[in-house]
Amino acid sequence: LAKTTQPISMDSYEGQEVNITCSHNNIATNDYITWYQQFPSQGPRFIIQGYKTKVTNEVASLFIPADRKSSTLSLPRVSLSDTAVYYCLVGAAGEASNFGNEKLTFGTGTRLTIIP
């Protein structure tokens, strides 16, 4: 069971790039890394997912080093609307893992506050 560790909170100013790191020292070979964003009183929303190296989409980038023991979510030029809690999730990958032996572990989340 791959547990994750994230900073409890971070502050940043509008327009800056924000990097949030997640540690997952016990990540398994079949595990993917997924990041979610959650606003108050709403369900989490998928941001990005990756297995290794770098993944980029329209809202974020995900950097994963070769040993995969950590990952970094990068949010470019943040705005006030990016104030939220960000979760790092590590879980077994698709068809390769044991069906019925699923464990999906959310971290405690990082509360990101964007300052005007």
Next chain:
Amino acid sequence: DADVTQTPRNRITKTGKRIMLECSQTKGHDRMYWYRQDPGLGLRLIYYSFDVKDINKGEISDGYSVSRQAQAKFSLSLESAIPNQTALYFCATSEYRDNEQFFGPGTRLTVL
């Protein structure tokens, strides 16, 4: 996301009562999940189901049970509610393991 709905959205009940939380989805996903969220503790997995015939315990299943009535419906029951089950409950669906999970709006449950 209206594709995943939860009822009720808010519920206040008393210790010892039986409570059922319902989740419905129109995304056609086989996989459904129930999570619990407590302040400062993130989300914890209660139960998950990969199809109608498959039910699995998650990290914190004690005190809870589930029923997968159809591909689109996954219910969570508290047979005898207790105050430490007061929390925000989320249902989620996904198409494949580790692909994007789609969360419902949540049910805020208070057990007095």
